[in-house]
Amino acid sequence: NAGVTQTPKFQVLKTGQSMTLQCAQDMNHEYMSWYRQDPGMGLRLIHYSVGAGITDQGEVPNGYNVSRSTTEDFPLRLLSAAPSQTSVYFCASSPGSPSGYTFGSGTRLTVV
Amino acid sequence: TQLLEQSPQFLSIQEGENLTVYCNSSSVFSSLQWYRQEPGEGPVLLVTVVTGGEVKKLKRLTFQFGDARKDSSLHITAAQTGDTGLYLCISDSWGKLQFGAGTQVVVTP
Numbered sequence: 001n002a003g004v005t006q007t008p009k010f011q012v013l014k015t016g017q018s019m020t021l022q023c024a025q026d027m028n029h030e031y032m033s034w035y036r037q038d039p040g041m042g043l044r045l046i047h048y049s050v051g052a053g054i055t056d057q058g059e060v061p062n063g064y065n066v067s068r069s070t071t072e073d074f075p076l077r078l079l080s081a082a083p084s085q086t087s088v089y090f091c092a093s094s095p096g097s098p099s100g101y102t103f104g105s106g107t108r109l110t111v112v
Numbered sequence: 113t114q115l116l117e118q119s120p121q122f123l124s125i126q127e128g129e130n131l132t133v134y135c136n137s138s139s140v141f142s143s144l145q146w147y148r149q150e151p152g153e154g155p156v157l158l159v160t161v162v163t164g165g166e167v168k169k170l171k172r173l174t175f176q177f178g179d180a181r182k183d184s185s186l187h188i189t190a191a192q193t194g195d196t197g198l199y200l201c202i203s204d205s206w207g208k209l210q211f212g213a214g215t216q217v218v219v220t221p
Contacts, residue, residue, distance in 0.1 A: 044211070050207040
């Protein structure tokens with residue numbers, strides 16, 4: 001099994017550009033979520049989904065959109081990139097509470 | 113929003129020593145997960161605790177869940193250099209995760 005696959009691994013954007021971070025899992029997990037990790041701030045939840053067609057906001061949702069049309073995929077869209085969105089982004093999936101999460105290896109995004 | 117307090121923030125020990133990391137909350141955890149994260153990688157699940165008073169062992173790692181389900185600890189016996197990493201406690205409330213700030217553990221030879 002591939003687990004949770006995130007693409008791309010690295011990305012540089014100019015301010016104002018839009019892009020989509022991809023996340024796919026092959027474990028048939030219902031729960032999927034996106035996080036950003038910044039030095040001194042730890043991991044923060046951006047958006048999460050408890051099943052196809054269902055999404056909800058986390059702690060820091062502004063500037064990001066998500067959709068969950070299939071169980072396998074949970075893309076994160078940056079609408080208009082800003083330098084404050086420079087971060088490492090992680091996607092994770094879980095069969096559901098209280099099972100733990102499988103994290104992807106991350107996408108390192110720099111906005112200049 | 114549940115606030116998770118993790119302590120200490122940083123721990124540096126020598127190989128063979130023991131260490132304990134703590135995770136506390138002002139409210140009851142529905143369940144608590146412990147992860148280890150290495151540089152450039154995503155967190156990796158170590159254990160999930162659900163029941164108050166629960167103790168789980170994973171080789172040299174011992175995880176305890178408080179009776180009131182408001183605190184948890186991770187104890188490492190005879191630490192090895194491979195135990196170096198960022199240890200995170202995470203509370204999962206039906207898909208909405210709350211994170212502790214993490215404890216950076218450095219084990220030197």
